[in-house]
Amino acid sequence: MPRSKYESIYKDLKQKIEEGEYAYQALLPSEHQLILSYGCSRNTVRRALSNLVADGYVQTLPGKGVRNIYQAVEQASYTLGSIESFQESSLRNRRRGSTRVLQFMELTADQKIAARTGFPEGAELYYVQRLHYLDQKPLIINHNYFLKSAVPGLSADIAGKSVYDYLENTLHMTIVNSKRTVTVEKITQIDEKYLELNVDDYNCLAVITSQTYNSDGVMFEYTQSRHRPDYFRFQDNAIRRKSS
Amino acid sequence: MPRSKYESIYKDLKQKIEEGEYAYQALLPSEHQLILSYGCSRNTVRRALSNLVADGYVQTLPGKGVRNIYQAVEQASYTLGSIESFQESSLRNRRRGSTRVLQFMELTADQKIAARTGFPEGAELYYVQRLHYLDQKPLIINHNYFLKSAVPGLSADIAGKSVYDYLENTLHMTIVNSKRTVTVEKITQIDEKYLELNVDDYNCLAVITSQTYNSDGVMFEYTQSRHRPDYFRFQDNAIRRKSS
DNA sequence: ATATTCAACTTGTTCAAACAAGTTTGCGTG
DNA sequence: CACGCAAACTTGTTTGAACAAGTTGAATAT
Numbered sequence: 001m002p003r004s005k006y007e008s009i010y011k012d013l014k015q016k017i018e019e020g021e022y023a024y025q026a027l028l029p030s031e032h033q034l035i036l037s038y039g040c041s042r043n044t045v046r047r048a049l050s051n052l053v054a055d056g057y058v059q060t061l062p063g064k065g066v067r068n069i070y071q072a073v074e075q076a077s078y079t080l081g082s083i084e085s086f087q088e089s090s091l092r093n094r095r096r097g098s099t100r101v102l103q104f105m106e107l108t109a110d111q112k113i114a115a116r117t118g119f120p121e122g123a124e125l126y127y128v129q130r131l132h133y134l135d136q137k138p139l140i141i142n143h144n145y146f147l148k149s150a151v152p153g154l155s156a157d158i159a160g161k162s163v164y165d166y167l168e169n170t171l172h173m174t175i176v177n178s179k180r181t182v183t184v185e186k187i188t189q190i191d192e193k194y195l196e197l198n199v200d201d202y203n204c205l206a207v208i209t210s211q212t213y214n215s216d217g218v219m220f221e222y223t224q225s226r227h228r229p230d231y232f233r234f235q236d237n238a239i240r241r242k243s244s
Numbered sequence: 245m246p247r248s249k250y251e252s253i254y255k256d257l258k259q260k261i262e263e264g265e266y267a268y269q270a271l272l273p274s275e276h277q278l279i280l281s282y283g284c285s286r287n288t289v290r291r292a293l294s295n296l297v298a299d300g301y302v303q304t305l306p307g308k309g310v311r312n313i314y315q316a317v318e319q320a321s322y323t324l325g326s327i328e329s330f331q332e333s334s335l336r337n338r339r340r341g342s343t344r345v346l347q348f349m350e351l352t353a354d355q356k357i358a359a360r361t362g363f364p365e366g367a368e369l370y371y372v373q374r375l376h377y378l379d380q381k382p383l384i385i386n387h388n389y390f391l392k393s394a395v396p397g398l399s400a401d402i403a404g405k406s407v408y409d410y411l412e413n414t415l416h417m418t419i420v421n422s423k424r425t426v427t428v429e430k431i432t433q434i435d436e437k438y439l440e441l442n443v444d445d446y447n448c449l450a451v452i453t454s455q456t457y458n459s460d461g462v463m464f465e466y467t468q469s470r471h472r473p474d475y476f477r478f479q480d481n482a483i484r485r486k487s488s
Numbered sequence: 489a490t491a492t493t494c495a496a497c498t499t500g501t502t503c504a505a506a507c508a509a510g511t512t513t514g515c516g517t518g
Numbered sequence: 519c520a521c522g523c524a525a526a527c528t529t530g531t532t533t534g535a536a537c538a539a540g541t542t543g544a545a546t547a548t
């Protein structure tokens with residue numbers, strides 16, 4: 001259950017919007033009305049609302065109110081702005097996901113790896129190569145590098161289930177933020193083989209590289225995710241900041 | 245100049261971080277110290293800091309402080325999470341950008357266009373097709389649909405300069421948010437021709453579709469941006485929200 | 489010397505209040 | 519009827535305060 005009041009208000013409103021309680025383009029109850037409904041202060045209501053703004057669910061219009069601009073997304077998609085594991089994404093999209101571990105090994109970061117990943121040279125790492133399936137179809141190849149000192153006891157067995165579940169529920173690590181970059185790259189032979197792609201069809205794929213930090217401020221993971229282009233979809237909501 | 249106190253604090257801190265005033269992984273001054281420096285309340289400082297967190301510049305560690313995790317990006321990139329026009333991106337990356345208008349016409353949304361763009365059927369639209377160059381190299385083809393009632397007086401001449409400048413400074417429209425989706429698509433003949441791509445090399449490109457809303461809550465723009473894959477790079481910072 | 493405890497820090501959440509500024513409504517005047 | 523103005527809304531910014539919870543380091547007790 002949510003540990004804070006603004007979170008539960010946020011979730012409640014989010015659910016109501018998703019369920020269609022407010023028409024598209026209609027105004028939500030005003031802040032004052034929400035204060036009365038939830039029995040809290042204005043700041044708490046505003047904090048919940050600002051999360052919905054960040055999600056692209058609503059727009060606040062000074063002098064007018066808060067407008068619902070949520071539109072349901074038809075197909076499976078990965079949402080930017082939040083961090084989800086493959087398992088969580090599968091669940092959210094109500095598909096059956098499975099994972100196959102292609103490689104699991106320990107290595108030490110040489111200069112080349114250090115430059116690419118951002119880990120310091122000489123760092124002890126786990127390297128995991130995995131193939132993710134959705135409904136029996138191979139969609140993503142993941143190349144993960146985990147910092148051994150931050151993720152002790154990682155094994156091929158754990159990698160086959162959910163690393164994030166292990167991190168959060170067994171090691172009690174708190175994952176904070178993840179810097180991500182999306183690019184388009186040429187297909188490699190490995191991609192072609194495991195993702196069952198035909199070069200005559202697509203000769204590129206979508207690549208997401210990410211650096212993930214925990215609550216100790218340590219970058220403990222560097223990942224390159226290579227996605228089948230025909231099933232790749234990334235969503236984002238951008239907010240225009242007032243310029244200088 | 246910033247219209248609010250928290251904005252100017254945010255910008256000041258952001259600049260100091262970019263200039264390397266705080267070492268990577270070092271702690272920033274505590275909230276209390278910032279209160280004294282800037283002569284404001286704690287909430288105002290915290291608001292500035294939360295913007296830096298959203299940017300992926302810093303991490304807040306309860307009980308410890310605020311840690312700098314900013315690392316300069318080497319190459320030109322488009323930043324997700326904010327809305328920038330092509331002109332603004334060019335400027336930020338210190339490159340000379342130019343724009344060529346390939347097509348400019350008025351049309352009425354039929355059922356097909358309505359379904360794809362999200363505009364209501366029968367809406368009067370401007371359609372603009374543009375080619376964006378960076379340092380003489382064609383990088384992006386843009387297909388824009390603008391709602392005529394919200395963007396009156398748009399012309400090919402304006403489209404050749406900066407539409408956003410026209411919207412904000414002439415029409416005094418306030419752009420609020422933009423829902424975006426990144427996908428990978430097959431190259432079309434138009435892409436091949438104008439982006440000077442060779443199908444034997446890349447046969448796909450990165451596509452960003454976006455729906456942009458103004459402060460009246462009206463979706464006034466639908467855009468499909470087709471990017472040369474070898475110059476495409478999208479950045480994002482994701483924050484993990486506590487789960488239920 | 490080592491272990492424990494506590495005080496002094498840090499950030500996180502919530503409340504209450506005040507003023508600014510934008511939009512709507514309706515009333516009254518011309 | 520039309521217009522203008524003011525009152526009653528709306529969200530945006532800022533302040534100040536209080537308590538919770540996590541971290542650190544010094545003082546104390548073993």
